[in-house]
Amino acid sequence: MTMQLENDLLLRVANGASVERPPVWLMRQAGRILPQYRALRANFPDFKAFVKNPAAASEATIQPVDELGVDAAIIFSDILVVPEAMGLDYEMIEAKGPKFPTTIEQASDVEQLRSGAEAAASLSYVWEALALTKSNLQGRVPLIGFAGAPWTIFAYMVEGGGSKTFSKARRMLYQQPETSHALLQKITDTTIAYLQGQIKHGADLIQLFDSWAGELTPEQYREFAAPYLAQIAKALPEVPKTVFAKGAWFALEDFAEMPWQVVGLDWNIPPAFARARVGADKALQGNFDPCALYGSAETIRERALEMVRAFGPKHIVNLGHGVYPDTPLEGVRTFVQTIQSVRY
C-alpha cells in the first residue's frame, strides 16, 4: 500500500528510512481552524451526528490536505467513541467538552460493559469513513487512524468529563486497583479490535493519544498505563504506530522498550532529552508550541527552522498539542510551507 502513495514521507520516517525533508501534519488539523470545516459542521445538529456520518467525516479528513497541503490525513473522529461502543454514552457540550451522564464507580459497572470485537463492531461507521477516505485520497498522502490510550479513556469514564485534577479517576487507582485493571483491560481489548478494523479499512499508521498521561505518578503510569499501551503496540504489527502521551516525559524510557516506531512529544520536552531516552532508532514527532502560530510569519519561520535543526533527522513535524481553534490560518500555512521548504 505504501508503494502506491504519491507522498509517503510520513511512512518512510516512521519506518526508519531516510528522507529529503521532514513530513508535517498537525494534530486537530481536521477541525475548527478551517472555514470549510465550520461550514460542513453547520449541517449537523450536534458533534456526534457529524462524527457518525462517514461521508462528512471523510470530507473533514481530506479538507486540510486540500487547503494546507499537509503530508498526512488523520481520520476525523473522537477518542470517546470507544467508551460509547462499550456502553457508556456521552454528550459533547459545545465549548465545554464531553460529559458522561453515567460514570464507572465499581466492579459491577465494569462487568456490564461490552468489550473487544463485540464492542468494536458498533464502530463500523469509523471503518467506513476510513475506507471512503482512503479511496477519495487517491494515494495523495498516508491516512492516520487513532484511538485514545486506555488510561485516558478510563479517566473520562470514571471522571465523567474533563477535569482540572482527574482526582475521581486517580482515586479509583488507589481505592480499587483490581477494578481499575479490569476496566483498563476491557478498554484495551476494545481498542485493539477497533484499531485492527481501522488498519483493515485503510489506516497506514496508527496513533494513540494519552492526553492525561501527565496526571499520573511515574509509578502509576508504569502500573496502570504503560502495560496496556504495550499490549496495543504488540497487537498491531501490520503498520507503524505512534504513541503521544502528553506530560509523560518520565515515561519516555518505557516507550523505548515497546514496539512504537514513533514517539510524540509535547512542547515541554527538549529534543535531546527525548532522543537520549527513546534511543537512536525511533522517530520523534512534535513538538512546536501551538501558541507560536499566533506569532508573526518571521517568528513562525525562525522557530520552525530552529525546531527542525534541534531534532535532526528521524523527525515528523507536528505541534506539541492539538492546534487551537482560533489559530490564524495564515500562521498554519506559513508553518507548513516553512517545513516543506527544508532540505536535510
Place this chain on the structure above:
Amino acid sequence: MTMQLENDLLLRVANGASVERPPVWLMRQAGRILPQYRALRANFPDFKAFVKNPAAASEATIQPVDELGVDAAIIFSDILVVPEAMGLDYEMIEAKGPKFPTTIEQASDVEQLRSGAEAAASLSYVWEALALTKSNLQGRVPLIGFAGAPWTIFAYMVEGGGSKTFSKARRMLYQQPETSHALLQKITDTTIAYLQGQIKHGADLIQLFDSWAGELTPEQYREFAAPYLAQIAKALPEVPKTVFAKGAWFALEDFAEMPWQVVGLDWNIPPAFARARVGADKALQGNFDPCALYGSAETIRERALEMVRAFGPKHIVNLGHGVYPDTPLEGVRTFVQTIQSVRY
C-alpha cells in the same frame, strides 16, 4: 526568631542543618478539608471578605496546626491579592475559581498598573494577619509567607481566569514580548515589596507558587519566568525561600543556580531525578500524590514511608499539589502521623 521556636524542623532543613525526622505540612492545609475552616468561612459573604479580615485569616492559618499537628503554618491568603493591589480587580466565583472582569491586552494597560512598594502598601491586611498569627502561634511552629510567581500572576492577568491552555497569556509572549517583560517586571517589583513586608511582619520562610510553569516551553521559561524568580530570590536574603513550579521538571537546573534553599516538586518528578539536577545542597519539598490520601490507612502509610526513603535527608514532606478539598481528614491525619513517627 528561629531560636525561640519550639518546633523549628522546617527551618533547620531549609537551612541545611540535620534533623531527626522530616518536617511535614500540606499545601492548602488552611482550607476546606477542615470543618473548623468551613465554619469560619460561613461567617463571610464571599472569599475576598474572608481573606481581607486579618483575625479570620490568622485563625484559618492556625487551625491545621491545632487540628493536624503539622510542623508549619502557612498564612491564609490568595496569590491573586497581588494583581488586585496593582489595580486589576478579581472576583472569586464559588466552585469555579477566579475571574478578572478586565484583563491586560496591551502596553497602555500595563502602564496604568500600580507597582512596587506603592502597590504592596494596599496589602497591609496580609501583613497584619502575619503579625497576628506570629503572635498567636506563640512560637509553636514556623510561619510561611507566600506569593505567586510572576509568570503565574501574569497568566491570570492576561487570561482573565483559569484556563485549560492559557493560550491568551502564552500568545502575548509571542506577539508582544516587550510588553510581556514590562508586565512581568511590575509584578516582580510588587511581589518583592509585598514579601519584604511579609518577612518584616513575621514570615520565617517564603514560598513562591508557579502554578502554570508547566504551560511554557523550556526556552520561554528561561526567558519569561526564571529571571524574575531569580530577582525575587536575590531580593530576600533574610529568610530561607522555596520555589514550587508545578510541571517545570525542565527548569530544575535553572533553580539550582538561584538562591533558593528549597525546591518544591510535583508528583511527576522522581526524587533522584530532582536531586541530580538541583545538586546536593538544597532541600527538596514534596511530592506525595494528593490522591493517595483517599487510599486506606495502610496504603497511605506504605507510600509515605516509601517516599521518605526515596528522598532521604534534606527533605520537607508535603504533597505534590494542594490537598483536594474533599480529602478525608483521617487520611491526612494518618499521613502526618506516619511522617512524624519516622526517625532517620
